[in-house]
Amino acid sequence: MSLANYFSIYHKLTEAEQQLLSRVVIEKKAEKGTILHTGMKDCIGLLVIKSGQIRAHITSNEGREITIYRLFDHDICLLSASCILNSIQFDITISVEKDAEFFVIPVGTFKQLMEQSLVVSNYMNQVMGSRLSEVMWLIEQVMWKSFDKRLAHFLVEESALEGTNVLKITHEQIASHMGSAREVVTRMLKYFQTEELVKLSRGTIEIVDEDGLRDLNE
Amino acid sequence: MSLANYFSIYHKLTEAEQQLLSRVVIEKKAEKGTILHTGMKDCIGLLVIKSGQIRAHITSNEGREITIYRLFDHDICLLSASCILNSIQFDITISVEKDAEFFVIPVGTFKQLMEQSLVVSNYMNQVMGSRLSEVMWLIEQVMWKSFDKRLAHFLVEESALEGTNVLKITHEQIASHMGSAREVVTRMLKYFQTEELVKLSRGTIEIVDEDGLRDLNE
Numbered sequence: 001m002s003l004a005n006y007f008s009i010y011h012k013l014t015e016a017e018q019q020l021l022s023r024v025v026i027e028k029k030a031e032k033g034t035i036l037h038t039g040m041k042d043c044i045g046l047l048v049i050k051s052g053q054i055r056a057h058i059t060s061n062e063g064r065e066i067t068i069y070r071l072f073d074h075d076i077c078l079l080s081a082s083c084i085l086n087s088i089q090f091d092i093t094i095s096v097e098k099d100a101e102f103f104v105i106p107v108g109t110f111k112q113l114m115e116q117s118l119v120v121s122n123y124m125n126q127v128m129g130s131r132l133s134e135v136m137w138l139i140e141q142v143m144w145k146s147f148d149k150r151l152a153h154f155l156v157e158e159s160a161l162e163g164t165n166v167l168k169i170t171h172e173q174i175a176s177h178m179g180s181a182r183e184v185v186t187r188m189l190k191y192f193q194t195e196e197l198v199k200l201s202r203g204t205i206e207i208v209d210e211d212g213l214r215d216l217n218e
Numbered sequence: 219m220s221l222a223n224y225f226s227i228y229h230k231l232t233e234a235e236q237q238l239l240s241r242v243v244i245e246k247k248a249e250k251g252t253i254l255h256t257g258m259k260d261c262i263g264l265l266v267i268k269s270g271q272i273r274a275h276i277t278s279n280e281g282r283e284i285t286i287y288r289l290f291d292h293d294i295c296l297l298s299a300s301c302i303l304n305s306i307q308f309d310i311t312i313s314v315e316k317d318a319e320f321f322v323i324p325v326g327t328f329k330q331l332m333e334q335s336l337v338v339s340n341y342m343n344q345v346m347g348s349r350l351s352e353v354m355w356l357i358e359q360v361m362w363k364s365f366d367k368r369l370a371h372f373l374v375e376e377s378a379l380e381g382t383n384v385l386k387i388t389h390e391q392i393a394s395h396m397g398s399a400r401e402v403v404t405r406m407l408k409y410f411q412t413e414e415l416v417k418l419s420r421g422t423i424e425i426v427d428e429d430g431l432r433d434l435n436e
Contacts, residue, residue, distance in 0.1 A: 058354070060362035068357075087347035090354040114340065121339035122332065128346035129305035135353045136276070136308040139286075142360055143397045144278035179361045 003103050006074050007048045012119045020113075026104045030096045036080060037094040043083035046110045049075045052100025053161075056092050057176070066142075066179030068092065069134040070161075077102075078127050084111045147180065151188050152213040154178060155198065155205065165207045221321050224292050225266045230337045238331075244322045248314045254298060255312040261301035264328045267293045270318025271379075274310050275394070284360075284397030286310065287352040288379075295320075296345050302329045360397065369406050370431040372396060373416065373423065383425040 003025050004010045010018065027050075030036065036054070037044060047054070054071040056079060071077055082088040084107060105113075113120040141150055154177060158167055171185040178185070189205065192198045197213050199206040207213065221243050222228045228236065245268075248254065254272070255262060265272070272289040274297060289295055300306040302325060323331075331338040359368055372395060376385055389403040396403070407423065410416045415431050417424040425431065 058358060058361075060358075062362075064362065066357070066361055068354075082347075085343060085347040087344045087351060089351040090358075092354070114343070115336070118333070118336055118339055121336055121343060124343050125303060125332070125339060125346060126305045128343060128350060129300075129303040132346060132350050132353065133305060133307045135350065135357065136286075136310070139284070139353065139357055139360070140276060140278075140308075142357070143276075143284055144280075144282065 001050070003048060006050055006103065007076075008074065009119050009123045013117065017113060017117060020109060021105065024106050024109045026106070027101070028104055029099070029101050032096055032099050034096040035093060036077075036096065037092070039091045039093075040082065040089070042080070043107050044080050044104060045107045046081045046105040047077035048103040048105065049073050049077065050101040050103065052096060052102075053098035054094060054100055054102075055097040056094050058090075058092055064179060064181070065176040066138075067177040068138065069131065070097065076127050078124065078131065081105075081107055081110050083107065084114065142179065147184065148188055148191070149217050150178060151185065151192075152197075152216040155207060156210060156213050156217070159207050159210065165210070167205045167207070168203060169205065170203070219268070221266060224268055224321065225294075226292065227337050227341045231335065235331060235335060238327060239323065242324055242327045244324070245319070246322055247317070247319050250314055250317050252314040253311060254295075254314065255310070257309045258300065258307070260298070261325050262298050262322060263325045264299045264323040265295035266321040266323065267291050267295065268319040268321065270314060270320075271316035272312060272318060272320075273315040274312050276308075276310055282397060282399070283394040284356075285395040286356065287349065288315065294345050296342065296349065299323075299325055299328050301325065302332065365398065365402065366406055366409070367435045368396060369403065369410075370415075370434040373425060374428060374431050374435070377425050377428065383428070385423045385425070386421060387423065388421070
């Protein structure tokens with residue numbers, strides 16, 4: 001399966017542009033935990049995800065983290081090429097959450113395509129709009145939603161992503177996704193357990209009442 | 219002073235595009251308090267600000283507000299034309315904070331230019347990058363910064379914007395900018411007063427130690 005199968009605008013590009021991409025694109029694999037991009041200086045290029053799961057997060061001075069968004073197959077990772085947009089002025093870390101395969105379009109080529117192709121430039125506007133929407137959603141969550149609702153939403157989403165009701169995730173990891181502290185997560189999970197929404201065991205969280213969690217989040 | 223003086227990419231457009239813009243652009247004035255855009259359905263077009271001050275904010279179900287960003291002369295208001303980017307999926311309110319004059323480029327024309335002009339499309343990517351950066355900055359603030367630091371930053375910024383150390387702003391208004399409650403603002407301002415950073419009077423907040431406020435925010 002080549003880039004053409006994953007890069008949604010590929011077939012709208014000119015033949016010359018397609019040939020250019022085929023010449024320069026690199027296929028890569030990265031294991032869970034690999035850091036692909038950190039800070040503003042890194043600029044590996046545009047990533048087109050083939051498989052796996054990629055996470056973008058920010059970190060406080062004290063080392064606390066919050067997940068900004070996640071990327072899956074067919075998604076584009078634009079911020080790993082943020083150096084070509086000098087209006088992007090923030091530090092973000094992009095890491096591999098599940099073993100991933102992806103294409104890398106080198107920065108120079110991507111920049112050239114942005115500057116010469118309306119298809120590429122317009123597509124980037126759509127991708128930027130999506131990222132902006134995700135970040136706005138997050139602001140609404142952290143500003144207006146109480147922690148129990150946010151945690152309920154996170155558990156339901158995680159269960160859908162993993163395709164199982166038994167989540168193998170530590171309280172520390174949940175805290176890192178939500179920008180919270182481990183103790184806060186543990187306390188709320190214990191409350192969820194007394195409400196018979198989840199069942200906690202060593203290293204796992206079993207969702208026993210998904211509808212209950214959904215109701216909580218409404 | 220025409221659109222050419224305020225729309226930074228005007229001189230990079232083709233003559234035909236410049237003529238098109240001149241034919242369709244509308245000049246408008248709006249008084250402080252006017253709502254220019256609300257929700258996702260509104261789509262008045264691209265605004266190019268000539269003078270005044272425009273504010274973009276979101277509102278919780280309970281009516282609490284937080285300022286997402288502000289726009290000044292020469293800035294572009296993209297979200298008032300968000301309907302042309304279907305990846306933008308969030309409600310935002312755009313209102314006039316200080317009596318404003320601006321140009322409106324109608325949605326149809328703007329869409330046409332985005333689709334035919336690399337200059338316009340690339341510029342929009344830069345603007346989107348700026349907005350994304352502002353929203354990311356806000357997330358970092360609300361996630362990691364304590365309220366005293368955020369309030370100190372707000373007061374210093376407001377003082378710079380207004381060109382005075384005596385701010386005519388209510389505690390309620392500050393709360394609406396910061397996504398907080400009036401009582402929280404009042405309590406912190408009183409603390410700032412005991413620290414001799416500000417002096418409170420009916421309807422005004424005088425900044426007496428700007429350096430102190432800046433130090434607090436570091």
